[in-house]
Amino acid sequence: MSASQxxxxxxxxxxxxxxxxxxxxxxxxxxxxxxxxxxHRVLLFMKGSPDAPACGFxxxxxxxxxxxxxxxAAVDVLPxxxxxxxxxxxxxxxxxxxLFVAGELVGGCDIVVxxxxxxxxxxxxx
Amino acid sequence: MPSAEDIKQRIEAAIDGAHAEVExxxxxxxxxxxxxxxxxxxxxxxxxxxxxxxxxxxxxxxGPIHALSLKTQIPSTIETH
Numbered sequence: 039m040s041a042s043q044x045x046x047x048x049x050x051x052x053x054x055x056x057x058x059x060x061x062x063x064x065x066x067x068x069x070x071x072x073x074x075x076x077x078h079r080v081l082l083f084m085k086g087s088p089d090a091p092a093c094g095f096x097x098x099x100x101x102x103x104x105x106x107x108x109x110x111a112a113v114d115v116l117p118x119x120x121x122x123x124x125x126x127x128x129x130x131x132x133x134x135x136x137l138f139v140a141g142e143l144v145g146g147c148d149i150v151v152x153x154x155x156x157x158x159x160x161x162x163x164x
Numbered sequence: 165m166p167s168a169e170d171i172k173q174r175i176e177a178a179i180d181g182a183h184a185e186v187e188x189x190x191x192x193x194x195x196x197x198x199x200x201x202x203x204x205x206x207x208x209x210x211x212x213x214x215x216x217x218x219x220x221x222x223x224x225x226x227g228p229i230h231a232l233s234l235k236t237q238i239p240s241t242i243e244t245h
Contacts, residue, residue: 132218132226
């Protein structure tokens with residue numbers, strides 16, 4: 039007499055993963071940061087605005103860009119801490135400011151000022 | 165709160181052969197300026213060199229270490245013969 043056993047492993051059946059997972063990971067702030075980086079050739083993420091920088095490092099970076107008379111877009115990271123979190127996750131760079139040119143991270147204040155002084159910044163921004 | 169000496173030792177311990185000069189430029193234990201010289205930077209872009217140093221401190225940067233201003237260099241580029 040053979041008792042037919044029910045499938046003992048119903049929990050391991052190959053059900054598709056809940057399709058809600060990827061959708062629920064949509065991240066509008068990260069998307070907005072990535073979009074800004076791709077849309078502006080020269081983009082500075084900073085604390086405050088170019089007219090009113092809220093941090094000395096941001097102020098020095100703005101000054102280097104302005105000294106070269108290059109138009110640039112700026113994003114103030116202060117209004118929402120998530121902007122900074124998502125930006126650093128994308129750029130793998132922990133501090134603000136961050137200068138992007140043609141979608142690539144050029145650097146923060148130290149690198150930008152160093153490049154300004156050596157003339158490299160002018161070349162990159164041409 | 166880390167001291168400039170703590171920062172120096174952590175950089176030199178983490179990057180093989182590195183020499184670091186670290187200054188606490190506000191005296192408050194949260195704004196540091198470091199010059200790091202290491203052969204390990206060879207072949208890395210300036211961004212990658214800075215990332216190597218920032219990686220030592222992870223989430224402390226922007227947290228307890230409000231600012232770590234960096235200058236990185238490769239020994240051969242500063243040697244004078």
